[in-house]
Each structure stands twice: as C-alpha cells, then as structure tokens.
Amino acid sequence: MISVPARPYPYPLDPARTALVVIDMQRDFIEPGGFGDSLGNDVGRLAAIIPTTAALLGLFRAQGWPVIHTREAHRPDLSDCPPSKIRRGNPRLKIGEVGAMGRLLVTGEPGNQIVDALAPIAGELVVDKPGKGMFWSTGLNERLAGLGISHLVFAGVTTEVCVQTSMREANDRGYECLLIEDATESYFPEFKAATIKMIAAQGGIVGWVTPLSELAQAVGAAA
Ligand code: TIU
Numbered sequence: 001m002i003s004v005p006a007r008p009y010p011y012p013l014d015p016a017r018t019a020l021v022v023i024d025m026q027r028d029f030i031e032p033g034g035f036g037d038s039l040g041n042d043v044g045r046l047a048a049i050i051p052t053t054a055a056l057l058g059l060f061r062a063q064g065w066p067v068i069h070t071r072e073a074h075r076p077d078l079s080d081c082p083p084s085k086i087r088r089g090n091p092r093l094k095i096g097e098v099g100a101m102g103r104l105l106v107t108g109e110p111g112n113q114i115v116d117a118l119a120p121i122a123g124e125l126v127v128d129k130p131g132k133g134m135f136w137s138t139g140l141n142e143r144l145a146g147l148g149i150s151h152l153v154f155a156g157v158t159t160e161v162c163v164q165t166s167m168r169e170a171n172d173r174g175y176e177c178l179l180i181e182d183a184t185e186s187y188f189p190e191f192k193a194a195t196i197k198m199i200a201a202q203g204g205i206v207g208w209v210t211p212l213s214e215l216a217q218a219v220g221a222a223a
Helices: 043-063 083-087 140-147 159-172 189-204 212-222
Strands: 002-004 011-013 018-023 067-072 125-129 151-157 176-185 208-210
Touching: 002 212, 011 176, 011 212, 018 043, 018 159, 043 067, 043 151, 043 176, 043 212, 067 159, 151 159, 159 176, 159 189, 176 189, 176 212, 189 208
Parallel strands: 018 067, 018 151, 067 125, 151 176, 176 208
Antiparallel strands: 002 011
16 A cells, blocks of 8 residues: 555555546636636636646556546437536537537537547546536446456546546545545636535545645655
C-alpha cells in the first residue's frame, strides 16, 4: 500500500487495484458554444485544469495503472435522454440542437469529444454516460469488478455536478475514492470549495482529497 497525504487523513492507495477516472473533460463543457455555455456558464474557468489533469494522466500511464475517461453523451435519437433533462434550465440551445461544435451533448459530435490535450490512448476505457453519475446506465461497475479495481482516483468537471455525483455513486458501491483537487474545476469557485469540504468532512464521508503534488510524491517515493 502507498500512503498518500490527504484530507481528512492519509489515503491508503493499493497500487494493484487503483484506477484513474477522468470525468467529462469534453469540449461541450470547456469550450464556448457547447452545452455548458448554453446553460449560461462562464466556460473559461475550466480549461485551467487541463495541464494538471494531463500530468495526472501521465503519472497513471507511467505506472501502467488503468485509466477510465467518461463523457456525458446521448444517443443521436435522444432515446436515453429524459425530456426533463432537455427542458431543464430553459437554455438558449437544448440538448440535441446544433451549436458551434455540432449537436449538443450527442455522441460522435465534435463538441462531445474529450479535449485534444487529454485524449484517451489505446487501451484506456471510454465510458459514455447519459446521466451525471458514471454508474447510471453504463455497466461500469461490472467492468471495474472485472479489472479487480477497489480504489478510484478522480479528476474532471464539474466538481459539484458530474464529479461529485460519480464519486458518491462509487462510495456507495464500496470504492475507496480520492479526489485530486487541482485536477477538478467548477463554473462556480464557491461550489468547488464546498464540494471539497463536504467530501472530506465527517471523517471522509465520501472520500479523500489531495493535490496532485502529494500523490506524485507518494507514488514516486514508493517506486
Ligand atoms: N452543468 C454542469 O455543471 N455540469 C454538467 O452538466 N455535467 C458535468 O458536470 N459533466
């Protein structure tokens, strides 16, 4: 086991059973003209975590540990998208409508792709999810069980929506979860800060939180 300095106490990382999950680092959330923009958000904030997330990916790839990328994505016929989700927020452009990067939040469209700097490489799992959480309607739990994964390290966007939902779903399924705080971001800085606090509060009710530097140092020292 590798002991990673973290809050609320050191995270016990099992090198043989740990995977990285990068949540929804898609153009639809990070670039102007996508889904995040259509909801009225300032999307400029999110690109700032791309370098840290790339370094985190590099760390896992160097160790040969599994990497999973998720995308919030719907089928072109929107049969997996509840009408309530399409209506919600009364956006300028709705899910499935054509924006600057193709149809919003639809699989295969340019805007639905992961940003180039964080593109998946051969052998990495890419999971399309119709909801905020990564387990709903994806079959991911069975795939992780097949890989023998018990520990999940989280990064991605947005902290309080898809990252937190996925982390809570993972916590309820028995995974030991660590959020890398400088590899996640929100459109709302106060929501990111609150999410980090609520994850680590109550003795780590949802999991652990630490910056990439602490993980990198702990893994390097154990090598
Ligand atoms: N709106 C918002 O903050 N997030 C989402 O809709 N999806 C994800 O977080 N990926």
